[in-house]
Amino acid sequence: MKKISNNPENYVPEMLAGLLAAHPGRLKSVAGDVHCIVRADSPVEGKVGIVAGGGSGHLPVFLGYVGRGMLDGCAVGDVFASPTIDQMYETTKAVDGGAGVLHLFGNYGGDVMNFAAAADQADMEDSIQVATVLVVDDVASAPADRASSRRGVAGMVYAFKIAGALAEEKASLAQVKAIAEHCLANTRSMGVALGPCTVPQVGKPTFTLGDDEMEIGMGIHGEQGVRRGKLQTADEILDQLIQPILDDIALGGSEVSVMLNSLGGTPLEELYIMYRRLLEVLNRHNVTVYRPYIGRFATSMEMVGASLTVLKLDSELKRLLDAPASTPFFDQGQNV
Amino acid sequence: MKKISNNPENYVPEMLAGLLAAHPGRLKSVAGDVHCIVRADSPVEGKVGIVAGGGSGHLPVFLGYVGRGMLDGCAVGDVFASPTIDQMYETTKAVDGGAGVLHLFGNYGGDVMNFAAAADQADMEDSIQVATVLVVDDVASAPADRASSRRGVAGMVYAFKIAGALAEEKASLAQVKAIAEHCLANTRSMGVALGPCTVPQVGKPTFTLGDDEMEIGMGIHGEQGVRRGKLQTADEILDQLIQPILDDIALGGSEVSVMLNSLGGTPLEELYIMYRRLLEVLNRHNVTVYRPYIGRFATSMEMVGASLTVLKLDSELKRLLDAPASTPFFDQGQNV
Amino acid sequence: MTTTLDTKQIKALMGAVADDLMAHKDDLAALDAELGDGDLGRTIERGFIAIKEALTGTLPDDIGRALFQLGKTFSNAAPSSFGALYGTALMKSGTALKDKLTVTLPECADAIQAALDALIERGKAQVGDKTMLDAIAPAITAMRAALADSGDDVSAAVVLRAAAVAAQHGADETANLQSKIGRASWQGERSTGKKDPGAQAIAYMFAAVADYLEAQL
Amino acid sequence: MTTTLDTKQIKALMGAVADDLMAHKDDLAALDAELGDGDLGRTIERGFIAIKEALTGTLPDDIGRALFQLGKTFSNAAPSSFGALYGTALMKSGTALKDKLTVTLPECADAIQAALDALIERGKAQVGDKTMLDAIAPAITAMRAALADSGDDVSAAVVLRAAAVAAQHGADETANLQSKIGRASWQGERSTGKKDPGAQAIAYMFAAVADYLEAQL
Numbered sequence A, B: 001m002k003k004i005s006n007n008p009e010n011y012v013p014e015m016l017a018g019l020l021a022a023h024p025g026r027l028k029s030v031a032g033d034v035h036c037i038v039r040a041d042s043p044v045e046g047k048v049g050i051v052a053g054g055g056s057g058h059l060p061v062f063l064g065y066v067g068r069g070m071l072d073g074c075a076v077g078d079v080f081a082s083p084t085i086d087q088m089y090e091t092t093k094a095v096d097g098g099a100g101v102l103h104l105f106g107n108y109g110g111d112v113m114n115f116a117a118a119a120d121q122a123d124m125e126d127s128i129q130v131a132t133v134l135v136v137d138d139v140a141s142a143p144a145d146r147a148s149s150r151r152g153v154a155g156m157v158y159a160f161k162i163a164g165a166l167a168e169e170k171a172s173l174a175q176v177k178a179i180a181e182h183c184l185a186n187t188r189s190m191g192v193a194l195g196p197c198t199v200p201q202v203g204k205p206t207f208t209l210g211d212d213e214m215e216i217g218m219g220i221h222g223e224q225g226v227r228r229g230k231l232q233t234a235d236e237i238l239d240q241l242i243q244p245i246l247d248d249i250a251l252g253g254s255e256v257s258v259m260l261n262s263l264g265g266t267p268l269e270e271l272y273i274m275y276r277r278l279l280e281v282l283n284r285h286n287v288t289v290y291r292p293y294i295g296r297f298a299t300s301m302e303m304v305g306a307s308l309t310v311l312k313l314d315s316e317l318k319r320l321l322d323a324p325a326s327t328p329f330f331d332q333g334q335n336v
Numbered sequence C, D: 001m002t003t004t005l006d007t008k009q010i011k012a013l014m015g016a017v018a019d020d021l022m023a024h025k026d027d028l029a030a031l032d033a034e035l036g037d038g039d040l041g042r043t044i045e046r047g048f049i050a051i052k053e054a055l056t057g058t059l060p061d062d063i064g065r066a067l068f069q070l071g072k073t074f075s076n077a078a079p080s081s082f083g084a085l086y087g088t089a090l091m092k093s094g095t096a097l098k099d100k101l102t103v104t105l106p107e108c109a110d111a112i113q114a115a116l117d118a119l120i121e122r123g124k125a126q127v128g129d130k131t132m133l134d135a136i137a138p139a140i141t142a143m144r145a146a147l148a149d150s151g152d153d154v155s156a157a158v159v160l161r162a163a164a165v166a167a168q169h170g171a172d173e174t175a176n177l178q179s180k181i182g183r184a185s186w187q188g189e190r191s192t193g194k195k196d197p198g199a200q201a202i203a204y205m206f207a208a209v210a211d212y213l214e215a216q217l
Ligand SMILES: Nc1ncnc2c1ncn2[C@@H]1O[C@H](COP(=O)(O)OP(=O)(O)O)[C@@H](O)[C@H]1O
Pocket: B108, B109, B110, C032, C036, C037, C038, C039, C040, C043, C080, C081, C082, C083, C085, C119, C122, C123, C124, C125, C130, C131, C132, C133, C181, C182, C183, C196, C197, C198, C199
């Protein structure tokens, strides 16, 4: 696909410069590096800081969720590439308000190991207490008995929202970590790709799919899915997204929030076509939907396809989901 | 591009069914027709009702802006096709709270003539006072001396926001009409397409562009632009979007709001790359930016490309732009 | 003897127009793709399918109300520019022929004139702006001329053939005009050289009517 | 006489490794595309360009601090899984060799063992999980065996050649393993049959060192 870009090498820094210029009252960069982005009012005294990080190309993930009620900071890497240890460390340091910092991000090797090194450094050099929670919501990436090795996809947005809401109430680091874990224990995702995307520095599509093919369970960087199949109807696709989730977590009779997410290229219209079917299926399982999120929450550049995330609610998760949040890409008042 | 769809003929009704099911507290359909969508609390007693309408495939335009502080209702047509007179009439009737109704929509022949017939019918059969304002913001579609024949593109979102805010204050129909006209007199847009989109019922792309080509000034249904040219850098593209606007309306020294809008397929990352440049150019012209809107506000399914809209502000427009609004696709608190 | 057409004949004519236009939908779509957005084929198809359906159902007995209802049907089934305008044309002709069970050829011409006036009012275009008006106006003139030449008892086929020839000529001439209205106008000067699809659709309609009437002789 | 390497030689070795790995970046990228996301070529390029740059600048005089700094440099320049781990490996080797201006071959083996332990701690993988560990572990074993066989005055070239052969063997063997860690693990059983790109990168490194040392003889 054609890109609107100057020099591909500058794709990310120019994007970040534009983003910082667009939201000066809300965001700032630290350590003289546009890749280290925090809330303009950071550090918030006495509040646990929540830091995410990962590759670019997934807007609004990650940095789009930096703001009141969600993330305090984000270390931003190149397209689909990890930020550096230094960037993670500087971001961590900048959001520490004395109550410690939670590193909350997807289970990708580079991110995991760099965040670990950054946490060590923050502890060693600045005595900042850092806790870590990995997002592992993608049921397609490993069976239930190896659930901790799953990769993180759109479910991380729920974790940002829930943990961010509790942190805003000045809960302790242990509490914020615990609620993030509790949220993720109740979060499952599954995606389907109908077409690839193009990383600007690479210039060609990340993978190829036949005109009549789709890839079930594909990852957000084009990592292989569960299987490749013939392109199906919206209803059939939705069924393939919800079934593995129903098989993985007991939802019967419960209340859930759902996120139907376009990977970028798929228009919102088609998400609503799928949502119609989702309600039918959930109704059959006696599951009721609270606060559906339908839109682009975690993308892969212009990839065609969609993902479904389900968050099984209890009263505490519901309360925190309802809490207001305000970031450049996510604005939620009190009303449903 | 591949679609997530069942039967193409059901693309729009299924989308609308999903949308209504997703936002039951906010939206309802009237006259037993999912194509007639109004605020759940319609009609609002004593408030001017604002009705838009037009083809599907442009989400959030139009129906995504039905909600507090923006539209009261929307008549929805098939993809890129006008709704019917009946649908417009029923929607108009459903939002009339006794203060009259403003028809506010883009200058497309079918819509214009059908809305005129619907207004006649509402007057004749129900004595509803109807005023009409056409959105004609696209500078590419006609020279300044035939400005009233221009087509309407993303600038309509500003008109919805401004007129909607005044209507919420229970202003009269004449006042709401006047502010919509004033807003549009200060609104200009210009777009560029890098790739086509596919209408589900047609199944093939609406137009073709070479791998190294782009079309400057293309319309949101693929109507021909000002010229076809070689694919350029982000900065060059931005220059081509802002220059015709600067040539068309005196901005020097003023304060403006800008909307950098993806036509669908172009990722947000690239809008921010362009925004960086936009600020440079506007700074040079001594124009300051207030409340930039950067995202997908008016799309053409999955079309690759972007549009730029500029709204020249005065104190009244600024006040109304700042007013809160809350729709399924547009949530704005008091904060910038 | 004054030539007249009754409700049944008018309905049969509308059926013939529907069949003929549907057969031309692809070439009209192609013309619209050149100058507009290419949806005229779909408009024709949807609108005339609805008309055919209405013709098999119960329509009012008088010509005026029948045409009025067919016009509403067309507009709601095919809500595009052409659909809105063609629907308006049928409705206004219908209003002009209210309560009539038969219609004379001069009354026909008057009804089409009433439709043209309504189109100008609704569409804000003028003859010469490169629209369907440029086929309708010469057709009316030709009908009146044929009637003036030959008197009231001229056959409907002759009068309508004259109209059809004039309409086609008018449609062809639109290629020399620059568009002043609708989608095509956004192309400015580049619109010159391309024939207006709406005008061609009108020309097909008059030809279909003439063909049908000639076949009845 | 005990064989030792000094800071200058270590730096030269690092330069040789950098040149060699950059020459292999495309085939490493291809292996990673099969099993992961295909970015290993870019990691190698960015990381070793930064290493080469650091080598031309001012590095600490002692081997330990020099390696530590090169490790930090690599990780920050190429912040992927491989980049983080390889940087960790250099940093931990460096910690093991702090303050040393020369290093013996057994000390070398110990330093690499320290790196391996750190990788296991950081990466949570085990030998046999189809990762770079599966090339490092046999290389250490082979070094120790060569030293045990021939005593302290064996040439560095001989010991490192043994390591290189073992590392390549280990890398080749990863093709028979099912991935338990990282991106490749998401493929489950489909990962069997494909060689681990990180293990191959390690094998190239040992080979580059052996080549360089042999060329010095
Ligand atoms: N304002 C108008 N007055 C008269 N005829 C018009 C007008 N606008 C459009 N037309 C006719 O309608 C035709 C296009 O119809 P259609 O394809 O339905 O338009 P659109 O797709 O723009 O809604 C034109 O070729 C022209 O003949």
